[in-house]
Amino acid sequence: xxxxxxxxxxxxxxxxxxxxxxxxxxxxxxxxxxxxxxxxxxxxxxxxxxxxxxxxxxxxxxxxxxxxxxxxxxxxxxxxxxxxxxxxxxxxxxxxxxxxxxxxxxxxxxxxxxxxxxxxxxxxxxxxxxxxxxxxxxxxxxxxxxxxxxxxxxxxxxxxxxxxxxxxxxxxxxxxxxxxxxxxxxxxxxxxxxxxxxxxxxxxxxxxxxxxxxxxxxxxxxxxxxxxxxxxxxxxxxxxxxxxxxxxxxxxxxxxxxxxxxxxxxxxxxxxxxxxxxxxxxxxxxxxxxxxxxxxxxxxxxxxxxxxxxxxxxxxxxxxxxxxxxxxxxxxxxxxxxxxxxxx
Amino acid sequence: xxxxxxxxxxxxxxxxxxxxxxxxxxxxxxxxxxxxxxxxxxxxxxxxxxxxxxxxxxxxxxxxxxxxxxxxxxxxxxxxxxxxxxxxxxxxxxxxxxxxxxxxxxxxxxxxxxxxxxxxxxxxxxxxxxxxxxxxxxxxxxxxxxxxxxxxxxxxxxxxxxxxxxxxxxxxxxxxxxxxxxxxxxxxxxxxxxxxxxxxxxxxxxxxxxxxxxxxxxxxxxxxxxxxxxxxxxxxxxxxxxxxxxxxxxxxxxxxxxxxxxxxxxxxxxxxxxxxxxxxxxxxxxxxxxxxxxxxxxxxxxxxxxxxxxxxxxxxxxxxxxxxxxxxxxxxxxxxxxxxxxxx
DNA sequence: CTGCGTTATTAAAGCGGTTTAATGATGCTT
DNA sequence: AAGCATCATTAAACCGCTTTAATAACGCAG
Numbered sequence: 001x002x003x004x005x006x007x008x009x010x011x012x013x014x015x016x017x018x019x020x021x022x023x024x025x026x027x028x029x030x031x032x033x034x035x036x037x038x039x040x041x042x043x044x045x046x047x048x049x050x051x052x053x054x055x056x057x058x059x060x061x062x063x064x065x066x067x068x069x070x071x072x073x074x075x076x077x078x079x080x081x082x083x084x085x086x087x088x089x090x091x092x093x094x095x096x097x098x099x100x101x102x103x104x105x106x107x108x109x110x111x112x113x114x115x116x117x118x119x120x121x122x123x124x125x126x127x128x129x130x131x132x133x134x135x136x137x138x139x140x141x142x143x144x145x146x147x148x149x150x151x152x153x154x155x156x157x158x159x160x161x162x163x164x165x166x167x168x169x170x171x172x173x174x175x176x177x178x179x180x181x182x183x184x185x186x187x188x189x190x191x192x193x194x195x196x197x198x199x200x201x202x203x204x205x206x207x208x209x210x211x212x213x214x215x216x217x218x219x220x221x222x223x224x225x226x227x228x229x230x231x232x233x234x235x236x237x238x239x240x241x242x243x244x245x246x247x248x249x250x251x252x253x254x255x256x257x258x259x260x261x262x263x264x265x266x267x268x269x270x271x272x273x274x275x276x277x278x279x280x281x282x283x284x285x286x287x288x289x290x291x292x293x294x295x296x297x298x299x300x301x302x303x304x305x306x307x308x309x310x311x312x313x314x315x316x317x318x319x320x321x322x323x324x325x326x327x328x329x330x331x332x333x334x335x336x337x338x339x340x341x342x343x344x
Numbered sequence: 345x346x347x348x349x350x351x352x353x354x355x356x357x358x359x360x361x362x363x364x365x366x367x368x369x370x371x372x373x374x375x376x377x378x379x380x381x382x383x384x385x386x387x388x389x390x391x392x393x394x395x396x397x398x399x400x401x402x403x404x405x406x407x408x409x410x411x412x413x414x415x416x417x418x419x420x421x422x423x424x425x426x427x428x429x430x431x432x433x434x435x436x437x438x439x440x441x442x443x444x445x446x447x448x449x450x451x452x453x454x455x456x457x458x459x460x461x462x463x464x465x466x467x468x469x470x471x472x473x474x475x476x477x478x479x480x481x482x483x484x485x486x487x488x489x490x491x492x493x494x495x496x497x498x499x500x501x502x503x504x505x506x507x508x509x510x511x512x513x514x515x516x517x518x519x520x521x522x523x524x525x526x527x528x529x530x531x532x533x534x535x536x537x538x539x540x541x542x543x544x545x546x547x548x549x550x551x552x553x554x555x556x557x558x559x560x561x562x563x564x565x566x567x568x569x570x571x572x573x574x575x576x577x578x579x580x581x582x583x584x585x586x587x588x589x590x591x592x593x594x595x596x597x598x599x600x601x602x603x604x605x606x607x608x609x610x611x612x613x614x615x616x617x618x619x620x621x622x623x624x625x626x627x628x629x630x631x632x633x634x635x636x637x638x639x640x641x642x643x644x645x646x647x648x649x650x651x652x653x654x655x656x657x658x659x660x661x662x663x664x665x666x667x668x669x670x671x672x673x674x675x676x677x678x679x680x681x682x683x684x685x686x687x688x
Numbered sequence: 689c690t691g692c693g694t695t696a697t698t699a700a701a702g703c704g705g706t707t708t709a710a711t712g713a714t715g716c717t718t
Numbered sequence: 719a720a721g722c723a724t725c726a727t728t729a730a731a732c733c734g735c736t737t738t739a740a741t742a743a744c745g746c747a748g
Contacts (some may be wrong), residue, residue, distance in 0.1 A: 001457070001481060004735055014698045019736060024453045026737095029696065037452075044480060049459035050398040051734035054703050059394070061440065061459070073429060078422040085417060085443050092448040095441045096405070099429050108381075109368045113345070115393035115405070115459075136388060137345060197565040347704055358728045363706060370707095373726065395704035398733050691748085695722085698741075703734105711728075 002043040011039035022047055053115075061086065062310060063116035065098045065130065065230055067123050074253070076279065076299045077122070080144070083303025084120065091118075091311060114138065118310045120144060120303075124157075125189040125221070131155060140319065142310045144302055146191045156313060156322040158306040160297055165328045166199030166248075167206075169276055169295065172330060173246045174207045177338045178274060180215065180243040184233055184258070186250045187221040193250075196278070200248070215241075219250065224248070230257020238265055238273075245339035246274035255279070255292055255335075270337035280331060290334030301326045346387040351485035355383035369495075383455055395593060396682035397459070406432065406654060407460035409442045409474065411467050418597070420623065420643045421466070424488065427647025428464065435655060437458045437461075457481065459547060462654045464488060464647075468501075469533040469565070475499060484663065486654045488646055490535045500657060500666040502650040504641055506536050509672045510543030511550075513620055513639065518551045522590040522618060525558065526581050528574060528602070530566040530594045539551060540622070544592070559585075563594060570594070574601025582609055582617075589683035599623070599636055599679075634678030645670045 008015045013032060020026040021036045028036075039045075053059045064084060066077075071195045088095045095273035096116055104110050118140035121130055124147050131151050143157040173181055183200050201211040207233045217237070219229045230249055238244055238261060249255040254279035259269065269290060280296040305324045312317050352359045364370040365380045372380075383389075397403045407427060410421075435484045440460055448454050462484035465474055468491045475495050478485045487501040499577060517525055527544050530537035545555040561581070563573045576592055582588055582605060594598040599621035603613065611617045613634060624640040649668045659662050 005734080015735075016700095016737075017696085020697090022452060022455075023736075027696075032696085046481070047456040048398075049456045050394050050403070051703090052736075053394040053459070054392070054398050054705085055734080055736040057703075057736095059459075073422075073426050078425075079415075081422075082417050082423075085441065088441075089443045089445050092454065095443055097429065097432075097439045097441060099433045099439055100436060101433050108366060110436065111366075112391040112393045112396060115397070115403075198558060206701060280506060290403070290727050349704080359705080360707080360729080361727060364727090367706075371726075376726080392704050395733090396706075398735085399704080399706040401706095401733075689748100692746090694746105696741105696743075696745080699739095701736105701738080705734080706731105706733080708731080709729095711726105713726080714724080716723085718719100 001048075002045040004045070004047065006042050006043055007036060007045045010043060011036045020313075055154065059115060059117050060092065061094045061096050061116045062307065063096045063098055063114055063119035065119050065121045067125065067130075074251070076251075076297065079299035080122075080303035083300035083305075084307050085097065085303075086300075087304050087307040087311070093311075094259050106209075114139065118142075119315055120287045120306050120310060124148060124191050125187075126191065129191075140310060140313045142306045142313065144306050146195060148191055154321055156309045156320075158302050158309065158324045158326065160302070160328050161325050162195035163199035163202070165278065166196035167203040168199075168330060171207070171246060173248070173274060173276070173336065174203065174209070176246075176336060178246040179209055180235050180241065180245055182234070182241075182244045182247045183216045184230060184247060184249045184254055185216055185218050188218045189221055193218060196250075215244070219254070220266035226253040227257045230254035232257070234258040234261035235264060236266070238262075245272075246336070247276070249275065249277040252277045252279040252292060252294065254289075255294075255329075256287060259288065268317060270335050271340050274336035274339065276336055288335070293333045293335045294330050295333050296329045298326050345392075346384075346389040348389070350387055350389065351380065351384050351389045354387060355380045361502035384607065403459060403461050404436065405438045405440050405460045406651065407442055407458055407463035408442045409463050409465045411469070411474075418595070420595075420641065422465075423643035424647035427644035429495050430644075430648075431648050431651040431655070437655075458483065458623075462486075462658055464654060468492060468535050469531075470535065471533075475683055484654060484657045486650045486657065488650050490539060492535055498641050498665055500653045500670045502646050502670065504646070504672050505669050507543035507546070509622065509639060510540035510592075511547040512543075512674060513622075514544045514547035515551070517590045517592070517618060517680065518547065518553070518622070520590075520618065520680060523553055524556075524585065524587040524589055526578070526591045527560045528584075528586045528591060528593045529560055529562050529596055530544050532562045533565055537562060540594075559588070564596070571601045573618075574598035575604050576601070578602040578605035579608060582606075582611070589616075590680070591620070593619065594619040596621045596623040596632075596636060596638065599635040599638075600631060603632065614679050615684050618680035618683070620680055632679070637677045637679045638675050640673045642670050642672065 004015050004018050013036060017028060017032065018036050020028050021033050106283045119134065121141055121143045124143050124145045126148050128148055131147055141155060143155055146152060146159050147155050147157055170181065183196055197216060204211045212255060217233050219226060234247055234257065247258050249258055255275055258275050262269055262273050269275055277292055279292045279294045305326060309322055309324065348359050348362050352362045359379060360382050361372060361376065364372050365377050427469055429439060450481065463478065465485055465487045468487050468489045470492050472492055475491055485499060487499055490496060490503050491499050491501055514525065529541055541560060548555045561577050563570060578601060591602050593602055599619055602619050606613055606617050613619055619636065621636055621638045623638045649670060653666055
């Protein structure tokens with residue numbers, strides 16, 4: 001590959017001039033520009049991205065950081081990715097998807113700063129080392145989902161109104177007549193589970209019902225798949241507490257597990273068991289009979305807004321911690337109904 | 345951010361030694377290693393990715409290149425991406441999603457070599473400048489989909505057996521009793537459309553039917569969405585040729601357009617019109633009534649195999665052009681049936 | 689003509705690492 | 719005790735570009 005020196009030599013000017021022709025950071029007379037461009041073309045010259053980045057300390061690449069342990073790229077993530085990609089596209093940025101297993105990242109020979117101008121962090125958890133790290137190195141970030149407490153005021157983030165959303169669905173179920181509502185929540189450590197849990201409890205309390213701790217379960221962070229957890233947990237709880245008439249599941253995968261448990265127990269949905277999931281995921285929808293009542297999270301908007309915030313932050317003189325909440329809507333399909341006596 | 349010099353100074357050794365401690369390319373005594381690591385930690389030192397790449401001429405980043413014009417990231421692409429990401433994850437590579445609009449790429453100040461060790465090229469078209477460019481610069485690539493003729497023997501690629509697949513479905517429809525089968529194909533310039541078209545014609549010929557050119561239409565490369573094209577094209581053709589009893593659509597989006605056209609014309613599916621799509625896309629499935637008969641493309645396997653090939657190529661002494669075909673399966677749901685007289 | 693302000697170009701000094709060739713230390717053989 | 723591998727460390731060159739500070743070229747007013 002030809003280098004800038006070759007071009008400089010070929011066109012009889014200095015490197016600096018060639019550089020300016022390409023970067024347009026300094027005016028170069030028309031004739032020189034043409035001469036350089038011609039030489040570059042005949043040599044098949046293209047500036048070296050790495051060298052350019054090193055010298056200019058900027059890459060025009062943004063990162064999407066998924067927690068290493070979970071490479072579970074579901075519909076939500078894909079939709080989110082779509083939003084992110086679109087904004088990247090419009091603004092001339094490339095997107096680097098960070099996909100390094102913890103095994104790799106922990107090796108000495110692999111540690112290094114991330115090769116991006118800024119990053120979007122997905123799925124924050126309670127003690128999320130990633131945030132501290134970025135803050136320390138001055139890397140601009142935007143989090144999708146609420147960052148853990150200590151950082152909430154320091155970093156920009158985009159989120160759904162999780163508490164409100166959980167309250168809304170709980171209220172909906174209560175209005176249908178349910179009182180014993182099992183909540184199969186996201187892992188304890190995920191900040192989202194806390195918010196949704198709070199919304200659920202609030203709605204119960206507001207309706208004069210006492211939230212029972214044993215009716216809220218959290219998926220383990222690792223281990224079991226969402227589907228397996230949904231199945232096992234629902235099965236166990238439904239057997240232990242025959243009063244339960246409704247289940248709120250974290251994801252549609254989990255809801256699928258609940259469907260399976262219901263089938264195993266001979267419970268008809270929605271007549272004998274109402275099921276809900278925080279998901280507008282339709283990939284699985286053919287699997288669901290009856291169709292799953294859920295919520296529209298607008299993951300693509302989450303992604304787009306996050307990237308927008310990140311871009312703002314890159315261009316801003318001084319950064320401020322902004323928050324964007326993306327509204328959600330209940331999508332009522334066929335899996336929730338007024339409760340009937342079990343076994344009827 | 346601390347640099348390697350700071351660490352060298354702090355631990356009383358030279359840059360070279362620090363470099364070796366991190367890269368492990370040369371043995372360093374245990375005590376020195378510890379001293380350096382300690383200094384690095386206290387200075388929050390992390391090697392600069394770009395400086396490292398520049399010097400070592402390698403990035404451990406792979407690229408996923410989508411043709412600039414079409415940022416239509418559908419289910420197929422997402423599934424493919426999943427496959428790619430998984431292999432990246434297992435092998436310690438990051439993935440750079442190339443999302444630059446042609447507008448950006450054509451600006452002088454933006455041209456530059458891609459900052460990756462190798463690339464996967466999506467959706468090849470007949471005269472695909474991308475391939476020539478990569479070949480010239482020596483960038484390792486793997487194409488997903490058949491590359492245009494001149495390059496087929498030069499580059500590695502992964503593909504479905506498109507001709508076989510098209511032949512299979514055509515045969516299936518013929519066996520059901522259809523003879524006038526409308527084929528709404530991918531854009532002419534996409535290599536995939538040629539292969540599928542050939543399979544379609546072959547199957548017809550083998551069954552003793554003469555393929556009618558007017559029964560094959562191609563979506564324009566730009567402009568119209570797949571949905572709009574499916575609707576318009578099907579509507580026009582179904583009106584013009586009342587004999588048509590079956591439609592093969594390129595994508596499910598396009599099939600949705602066909603459904604709409606059928607509805608408009610008062611044609612019941614599948615009784616009066618059979619519809620098929622080359623897609624296992626279930627995102628839209630709730631929209632389809634009856635459920636769409638299609639094919640399983642295993643996009644994730646396409647992605648995974650492609651990345652695998654790329655990795656092989658990176659490690660191989662001399663590169664050879666390999667081909668991997670991923671099998672497909674017909675997925676029979678409810679949108680195809682034996683033809684009945686129209687208007688009955 | 690001289691002097692000065694503009695503008696275009698260049699030489700050289702980074703950017704932050706890797707790598708090569710040379711140096712120094714160490715132990716082992718003879 | 720000298721000679722000689724062996725191994726760890728270092729100084730310096732280099733990767734290919736950007737950018738700063740200096741220089742050259744030019745036009746124009748005085």
